Amino acid sequence: MITWKNLIGHAATIDYLKKTIAEKTFPHAVIFSGIEGIGKRLAAEICAAALLCENTIDGSPCGECENCHLIAAGSHPDFYVVEAEATKTTRSIKIAQIRELQTEVSRRPLNSERRVVILDGAEFMNNAAANCLLKTIEEPPSQTIFILLTANYSSLLMTIRSRCMAVKFDKLTIEQIRDGLIDRGVEMSEAERISIIADGSFGKALKLQDSDGAKLREMALDMLEKISRAELSNEDIFKQGEEISAWPKDKFTDFLTDIQKLLRDICFAEVSKPYNPDLLPRLTKIKIPERKIFAMIKIGAEFHKRLNSNANLRLLAEAYLLKLKNFLR
Numbered sequence: 026m027i028t029w030k031n032l033i034g035h036a037a038t039i040d041y042l043k044k045t046i047a048e049k050t051f052p053h054a055v056i057f058s059g060i061e062g063i064g065k066r067l068a069a070e071i072c073a074a075a076l077l078c079e080n081t082i083d084g085s086p087c088g089e090c091e092n093c094h095l096i097a098a099g100s101h102p103d104f105y106v107v108e109a110e111a112t113k114t115t116r117s118i119k120i121a122q123i124r125e126l127q128t129e130v131s132r133r134p135l136n137s138e139r140r141v142v143i144l145d146g147a148e149f150m151n152n153a154a155a156n157c158l159l160k161t162i163e164e165p166p167s168q169t170i171f172i173l174l175t176a177n178y179s180s181l182l183m184t185i186r187s188r189c190m191a192v193k194f195d196k197l198t199i200e201q202i203r204d205g206l207i208d209r210g211v212e213m214s215e216a217e218r219i220s221i222i223a224d225g226s227f228g229k230a231l232k233l234q235d236s237d238g239a240k241l242r243e244m245a246l247d248m249l250e251k252i253s254r255a256e257l258s259n260e261d262i263f264k265q266g267e268e269i270s271a272w273p274k275d276k277f278t279d280f281l282t283d284i285q286k287l288l289r290d291i292c293f294a295e296v297s298k299p300y301n302p303d304l305l306p307r308l309t310k311i312k313i314p315e316r317k318i319f320a321m322i323k324i325g326a327e328f329h330k331r332l333n334s335n336a337n338l339r340l341l342a343e344a345y346l347l348k349l350k351n352f353l354r
């Protein structure tokens with residue numbers, strides 16, 4: 026359900042937006058500005074839902090009418106989103122997208138009294154697109170509301186800025202991000218660590234949390250470094266086995282795959298595209314004879330197969346690490 030409760034922080038801004046919706050004074054063109062990942066898009070979607078809802082309650086969508094259901098399903102005919110298209114190097118909103126938008130808004134809304142348009146990434150319009158949009162905003166089809174989102178307000182054309190009400194979204198506090206992460210099931214200590222480095226952006230915090238994969242890879246590399254220096258004790262392996270026994274099987278599969286890729290990079294990074302280019306400075310320091318690396322990769326492949334059986338994960342992990350270790354002894 027689309028509700029203001031889903032938005033983290035921004036209490037004063039939410040109050041203001043709800044008030045304008047309840048009092049039917051929501052501006053016909055508005056710019057939500059603020060850094061990436063703080064909830065501008067979500068806020069815009071909730072506004073859209075509330076503006077299209079038949080039974081708005083105190084500036085909030087009711088969540089029960091047909092319009093609310095259509096919005097939640099992403100299929101409301103009077104809700105239109107323009108997004109920047111990304112290529113490898115750039116993001117842009119092209120003039121063709123704005124022309125399509127113009128055609129759309131020239132029609133009467135189908136289901137509601139009005140239409141709501143979200144333009145996400147307004148800073149990615151080139152001048153032609155921005156001027157084209159400007160015409161639409163200047164001579165608005167009466168029933169259309171435009172919500173522009175941008176992380177770079179000052180880069181928007183002055184002419185566009187001057188025609189839109191500006192609503193600024195501030196960075197979130199460390200506590201807001203921490204609590205938001207905890208609500209999503211992230212462990213307290215991890216939530217605290219991430220909230221400090223997320224720089225006020227919940228979106229960034231989620232990405233950082235997602236990079237659990239980076240931690241796993243680091244663990245795999247650490248393991249290989251220790252093995253190559255003959256520093257991995259049996260005790261280390263059993264400790265590791267205990268930790269792994271609490272993992273879902275998929276995670277161990279990823280761990281195994283990470284080791285395989287690291288081994289390939291140690292061997293082939295010079296002749297083929299490495300899997301882990303960022304780790305090459307450390308990988309080149311690992312000295313293992315090439316024929317041994319091939320054998321270790323083969324061992325990894327065998328254990329990969331054994332994972333498909335119902336083997337005990339802990340025993341399997343310990344056997345694997347012991348085999349690698351003893352192989353290099």
Ligand SMILES: [Zn+2]
Nearest residue numbers: 078087090093
């Ligand atoms: Zn509703």
